[in-house]
Amino acid sequence: MSVAKLLNRLELNREAVLLVRNGTLVPGDAQLEDDDVVEIRPVVSGGAT
Amino acid sequence: MKCTVCREPALIDLRRHNSNFCAEHLLRFCRDQVRRAIEEFDMLRPADRVLVAVSGGKDSLAVWDILVGLGYDATGLYVGLGIGDYSDTSADHARRFATERGLELITVDVPETYGYDIPEGSRAARRAPCSACGLTKRHLFDQAAVDGGFDALVTGHNLDDEAAVLLGNVLHWQTEYLGRQHPVLEARDGFPRKVKPLVRLGEREVAAYCITAGIDYIVDECPMAVGNKHLGYKEVLNALEAGSPGAKADFYLGFLRKAAAAFGAEAEAGRAALGTCNRCGAPSSSDTCAFCRLVERATDPERSRR
Numbered sequence: 001m002s003v004a005k006l007l008n009r010l011e012l013n014r015e016a017v018l019l020v021r022n023g024t025l026v027p028g029d030a031q032l033e034d035d036d037v038v039e040i041r042p043v044v045s046g047g048a049t
Numbered sequence: 050m051k052c053t054v055c056r057e058p059a060l061i062d063l064r065r066h067n068s069n070f071c072a073e074h075l076l077r078f079c080r081d082q083v084r085r086a087i088e089e090f091d092m093l094r095p096a097d098r099v100l101v102a103v104s105g106g107k108d109s110l111a112v113w114d115i116l117v118g119l120g121y122d123a124t125g126l127y128v129g130l131g132i133g134d135y136s137d138t139s140a141d142h143a144r145r146f147a148t149e150r151g152l153e154l155i156t157v158d159v160p161e162t163y164g165y166d167i168p169e170g171s172r173a174a175r176r177a178p179c180s181a182c183g184l185t186k187r188h189l190f191d192q193a194a195v196d197g198g199f200d201a202l203v204t205g206h207n208l209d210d211e212a213a214v215l216l217g218n219v220l221h222w223q224t225e226y227l228g229r230q231h232p233v234l235e236a237r238d239g240f241p242r243k244v245k246p247l248v249r250l251g252e253r254e255v256a257a258y259c260i261t262a263g264i265d266y267i268v269d270e271c272p273m274a275v276g277n278k279h280l281g282y283k284e285v286l287n288a289l290e291a292g293s294p295g296a297k298a299d300f301y302l303g304f305l306r307k308a309a310a311a312f313g314a315e316a317e318a319g320r321a322a323l324g325t326c327n328r329c330g331a332p333s334s335s336d337t338c339a340f341c342r343l344v345e346r347a348t349d350p351e352r353s354r355r
Contacts, residue, residue, distance in 0.1 A: 015287040018256055025060040025257055027050045043256040045106055045270055046210060046279045
């Protein structure tokens with residue numbers, strides 16, 4: 001399954017997250033294998049301005 | 050997917066730039082965007098001594114890292130706000146970043162120095178937590194920049210932050226605020242010069258920069274910010290961006306180019322005549338500044354017994 005497809009399935013906006021595999025960013029078209037361990041890292045932050 | 054520049058495998062696709070980048074060219078892209086913002090908005094001169102407000106999060110550590118890489122004399126300032134484990138962890142990230150790179154980090158601890166923390170201050174002043182936090186940080190950042198004789202105070206506000214603030218100001222037609230929403234605020238009436246070098250970078254790009262540059266930042270969101278309006282505006286803008294890449298940049302950078310000047314007169318007219326706070330000496334439109342009033346309310350033993 002591609003990264004983009006996984007994020008769609010999880011209903012996550014690609015603008016709001018990055019996917020990290022083994023400490024490295026993974027682009028939207030990358031294929032994920034069944035035994036891959038990936039981190040979906042939120043990038044949105046914000047409190048007082 | 051291949052890097053648009055060198056055709057090596059790409060790490061990230063940036064749809065608003067119609068580009069994909071490998072590690073080397075992602076880092077170069079981010080540095081170039083900061084350099085371009087500094088030039089476009091006349092933010093800094095090469096010999097400037099700058100104070101970077103550092104939270105331990107991705108934006109402030111990225112802007113500090115990039116400014117040092119561009120050759121600026123940049124000192125960090127961390128303000129401990131007493132927000133439980135979150136503050137402890139964010140302080141660790143800020144200190145570790147500075148130590149590993151041999152950079153100077155000034156630290157001000159609010160509970161230790163002023164006797165209250167943000168949850169207490171928020172309750173006592175009947176302000177939203179982000180409001181009490183913002184007031185505290187702005188005051189201490191300004192004070193440290195002026196007292197330290199720095200040429201500018203740098204904050205890590207990025208394109209998404211500024212677009213979200215702009216959306217809020219437009220929704221409520223806060224015309225005075227619209228007139229002041231610029232990535233450079235000149236020094237005036239005892240306030241330091243303030244600049245935002247990340248305004249050309251979205252927060253996805255800034256997070257990608259940190260991961261790729263090996264910057265270990267605090268990923269968790271501040272527990273007190275959850276559900277605030279600012280995050281709601283960002284969600285709306287990201288929904289627009291998903292269907293129309295570049296929408297956030299067009300909105301904010303287009304505002305700066307085409308509309309901001311129209312609100313300048315209102316911003317100027319709305320500026321209150323400033324005197325000096327009778328307690329701390331900071332510029333203030335009343336006898337006692339808002340920060341000193343917050344400290345007073347938050348540390349009043351009578352109030353805490355009620």
